[in-house]
Amino acid sequence: MKLGFLVDLNLCMGCKGCEVACKVENEVPLGSWRLRVKYIDIGTFPDTSRSFTPLRCNHCESAPCERICPVSALHYLENGIVNIDSARCIGCAGCMMACPYGAIYMDPETNTADKCTYCAHRVESGMMPACVVICPVQANIFGDIDDDNSHISRYIMEHQGAVQVRKPEKHTSPKHFYVGGGNQTLNPLAQQRIEGYSLFNNITHLKHIGNPHEGVIDRFLEPFKGEEKLDNRSFIDFDNNAHESYEEEGGH
Amino acid sequence: MVEHGINATQAIVTLDVALPGIIWGWMITLNMWAKSIGTGVILVGAFLLYRHKKEEMPNLRWMMPLIAFIALNVFLLFTLTDLHHPYRMVNIFLHPHWTSAITVGAWMASLFTGLITVMMLIGGFDAYPDFRKNCGIAKSIRGISPFYEKIFPFVVFLAIPVTLYTAIIMAESSARELWQAPAEVMQMMWAAFMAGSSALILISNKWSAEARKDLALVLAIATFFSFMMYMGEYFFSFKSSEAEATLAFVHAGGAYNTEFWFGMVLGFIIPFFIAVSSMKSDNKTLLRFAAILALVGLYMAKDVWLKIPQMLNLS
Structure with a gap:
């Protein structure tokens, strides 16, 4: 069995239901995302179109994050899922440097790396990932790509020629496919990010990697401190006037 | 409007989340820089010892491992400090994952630092024979003085992969x-x-x-x-x-x-x-x-x- 994912971008309407469902299901803290939906406007006004691209871990067959992890915190499950053991993670961020898709984040609550696991806990119980269940247009298709009769395999076969993966040149063999995607939607180098013209925010870089309230010394003192109460409010910077800055370094 | 100024085939990201900026920052720079000093003094020191008599460089025998020791400890300190869970560094030794250059490097650098520490102690106590003359530990370290020359070739050999493994980590960082x-x-x-x-030029005044x-x-x-x-x-x-x-x-x-x-x-x-x-x-x-x-x-x-x-x- 090899579990795979397919998103039909022709169906996706950018409702972000999957993004929210993922956050709720996996208790992803504010400021972090396992799954995000990116809006891209293509063309020149008035001939423009808006495209929506859900982005999550690709669960690569040859995963660079698994290879670089020094303690096997990132590991393969038998069903092909690239899982992560946060109790073992040392927080070196090697996986964040290795993942060509930027799919891994440093959880600000646990200060460990985390990412989409295709809801491995739900899959284990015979359920579908939360993002699949919530999608109102069934743009997310999940299943066993080793099984020729599975929905995902049949979908791939029906759309042969239109099925793509992100960054195939990286030879990571992603198990996450897109139908209806193009260079402008799947290749970040084909997209411009123009500050001031974003719809809802102009933040392009996180100010912190990991827990923003924890300094370097705190990391050493952590085992000797009492449990600090963290909630989502802890991660909201209400005075945030962050703008694109290359000077700010994550987590240091 | 910016939309009027762009080519029809170009695309603009109009909504996205905040992305991580620089993840490996100055601590990793310092880490690599210090490691270059730590291994470099051994490699260059070996070259000098091959080319010249020890008497021409009187303090090299103890200053070389001392500089390497300080630099390697700076390197190890910032390696540890950069981890979000520094105490879990022990997992690299308890649960090593050998495809990772971080793991291989950590093991090699630890062994290298251990050998450098031994060389530094031997070199230091030999250079100052009156220091802690009656101390038992000092005596026993002076007793294994020939060990310095025996392990030195191995240390020089080990300095090469310890120097190079960071390049392999960078190669494994396939996103960059x-x-x-x-x-x-x-x-x-x-x-x-x-x-x-x-680093050796700075201590070569009497050479x-x-x-x-x-x-x-x-x-x-x-x-x-x-x-x-x-x-x-x-x-x-x-x-x-x-x-x-x-x-x-x-x-x-x-x-x-x-x-x-x-x-x-x-x-x-x-x-x-x-x-x-x-x-x-x-x-x-x-x-x-x-x-x-x-x-x-x-x-x-x-x-x-x-x-x-x-x-x-x-x-």
Whole structure:
């Protein structure tokens, strides 16, 4: 069995239901995302179109994050899922440097790396990932790509020629496919990010990697401190006037 | 409106989440820089011991492992400090994952530091025979004095992979295409020779002029080839589209452009000419100045090369 994912971008309407469902299901803290939906406007006004691209871990067959992890915190499950053991993670961020898709984040609550696991806990119980269940247009298709009769395999076969993966040149063999995607939607180098013209925010870089309230010394003192109460409010910077800055370094 | 000014085929991201910026920052730069000194003094020290008599470099036997010890501990300290869970570093030894260059490097660097510590203690107690003369530990360390010469060849051999493994970590960081080049391996080697010769120049005041001339030679060769490789990487290499995009940003006067050129002039061009001139006429002060510049410039160059590929959005 090899579990795979397919998103039909022709169906996706950018409702972000999957993004929210993922956050709720996996208790992803504010400021972090396992799954995000990116809006891209293509063309020149008035001939423009808006495209929506859900982005999550690709669960690569040859995963660079698994290879670089020094303690096997990132590991393969038998069903092909690239899982992560946060109790073992040392927080070196090697996986964040290795993942060509930027799919891994440093959880600000646990200060460990985390990412989409295709809801491995739900899959284990015979359920579908939360993002699949919530999608109102069934743009997310999940299943066993080793099984020729599975929905995902049949979908791939029906759309042969239109099925793509992100960054195939990286030879990571992603198990996450897109139908209806193009260079402008799947290749970040084909997209411009123009500050001031974003719809809802102009933040392009996180100010912190990991827990923003924890300094370097705190990391050493952590085992000797009492449990600090963290909630989502802890991660909201209400005075945030962050703008694109290359000077700010994550987590240091 | 910006939309009127763009080509119809171009795309603009109009909604996205905040993305991580620079993940590996100055601590990793310092880590790599300190490691270059730590292994470099051993490699250059071995070259000097091969070429010259020990008497020409009276303090080399204990100062070489002492500098390496300090530099390697700075390297290990910042390796640990950069971890979000520093105490879990022990997992690298309890649950090693051998495909990871981080794991292999941590094991090798730990062994290397252990051997350097032994060499430092032997060298130090031998250099000052009256220090703690009656102390049992000092006596037993002085008792294993010949061990220094026995392990030294192995330490020199081990210094090479300890120098190079960071290049393998960078190669495994497959999201940062600027580092996916065989040149990185040689760049690490030249950095070690640069840093090692510079550090030894600073302690070479009482050495023979011939030994200092050799240090100047190593510094000149290392700065020259390292500079050439940076120029080749920066201007002429045919790279992947992601690496090209990274470099194009810096070429266009983007962030780190100034730091890069400051690093090149301070750390490579000026020290090269001073080192070449010192090979003809022995000028200790000028050579020390070149050594300090090379160390500062090397830090800046490493810092830029570490950070610039991290500015590229991956998705």
